[in-house]
Amino acid sequence: MSSGELAALSSPTRNAISAAHRVVVKIGSSSLTTAEGGLDENRLTALVETLAARMAKGSQLVLVSSGAIAAGIAPLELGKRPKDLATQQAAASVGQQALAHAYAASFARFRLTVGQVLLTADDVVRRAHYRNAHRTLHRLLNLGAVPVVNENDTVATAEIRFGDNDRLAALVSHLVGADALVLLSDVDALYDGDPRDGAAGPVREISAARDLEGITVGTSGTSGVGTGGMASKVQAARVACSAGIPVLLTSADLAGDALGSADVGTVFAATGPRLSARRFWLAHAAGAQGRLHLDEGAVDAVLRRRRSLLAAGITGVEGAFEGGDVVELAGPSGSVVARGVVCFDAAELPGLIGRSSHELPLEQRREVVHADDLAPLT
Incomplete structure (x- = not known):
């Protein structure tokens, strides 16, 4: 191992993850189930033992667990992961029960109580649902329970799916005010090329977005039982880091080191400040x-001066939204620079855009998006 790699394995980011009090751990389907479907009891038991050991040292843990659909494949004799939504939901309804029972029994050996939390994207897209999820998770932690979170595959449709549990883990990390996020899969680190290529090497630390330049990541998993891949993990890491949460990415086989000295895998340093729940919801959920x-x-007023958006600075409107909805704010190049809660209906704005406040009727002399309801994305 080179001196540079040794330095990366003792970095402030790794030290922060090792010392974190509240940690969110995400485990992928391929790390919990067999290729034929069904739970791998030995793997699940090993994971729980590692989590319990970390909790015995005073940490609080939230587990974001994939595996419901994969765990239902064998009991339903499906042969492989189904592609149609109805069969996926049926598999999840069987697999979720098996998964919850297995976690409850395994954690009980350490006198730990499990609370299952099933979420759909709708539960974080809708502000009221987001607050409810926030309260539930915090209460479970305060009661000493281990929240086990999964996407509610039994009712989720294509329109309201997270797409993978990596993104869900990043959202949950902010919901619970986590000090660190650990992503466990079947790959031991982020590589600077295809890890199956002998010439590729592990990237030990990502300190800024520029560190990802030139690194190509895949778009899907290779096990056949999951939906995430390295691309989704990197994106989830960037979401968490932008909200001040450091991330460690490694394989489930190295979970003990990941939750101990944190000297394995790839770490992503926190790149942004801690965001309020509302601003994080606006930006990412x-x-x-x-x-x-x-x-x-x-754009300058919104991003750099953190001012409210007025009608005079708007050049165009897209969509059929109402006052109180979330909208994207795009600059002259078309790239989205912020998100915010709009104060007008889409039908009202064409007659207002480009006009100064003194040119508008009194009842319309207000911000289109208030500064308190803006979340810059750059």
Whole structure:
């Protein structure tokens, strides 16, 4: 191992993850189930033993667990992961029961109580649901329970799916105010190329977005039982890091080291400040109902001066939204620079855009998006 790699394995980011009090751990389907479907009891038991050991040292843990659909494959004699939504939901309804029972029994050996929390994307897109999930998770932790979170595959449709539990883990990390996020899969680190290529090597630390330049990551898993891949893990890490949460990515086989000295895998340093729950929801969880196009002056006001968006700085409107909906704010190049809660209906704005406040009727002389309801994305 080179001196550079040794330095990376004793970095401030790794020290912060090792010392973290509240940790979210995400485990992938391929690390919990067999290729034929069904739970791998030995793997699940080993994971729980590692988590319990960390908790015995005073940490609080939230487990985001994949595996419900995969665990239902064998009992239903499906042969392989189903592709149609109805069969996926049926497999999940069987697999979730097996998964919850297995976790409850395994954690009980350490006198730990499990609380199952099933979420759909709708539960974080809708502000009221987001607050409810926040309260439930915090209460479980305060009661000493281990929240086990999974996407509610039995009712989730294509329109309201997270797509993978990596993104869900990043959202949950902020929901619970985590000090660190650990992503466990079947790959031991982020590589600078295809890990099956002998010339590729592990990337030990990502300190900024520029460190990812030139690194190609896949788009899907290779096990045949999961939906995530390295691309989804990197994106989830970037979401968490942008909200001030450091991330460690490694394989489930190295979970003990990951939750101990944190000297394995790839770490992603926190790149942004801790965000309020509302700003994080706006930036990463809420579903946008439309888009406002801004001139350069408005972009400067929103991003750098953190001012409210006024009608004078808007050049175009897209979508059929209502006042109170979340919309994207795009600059002259078309790239989205922020998200916010709009104060007008889409039908009202065409007559207002580009006009100064003194040119508008008194009842319309207000911010289109208030500064308190803005979340910059750059």
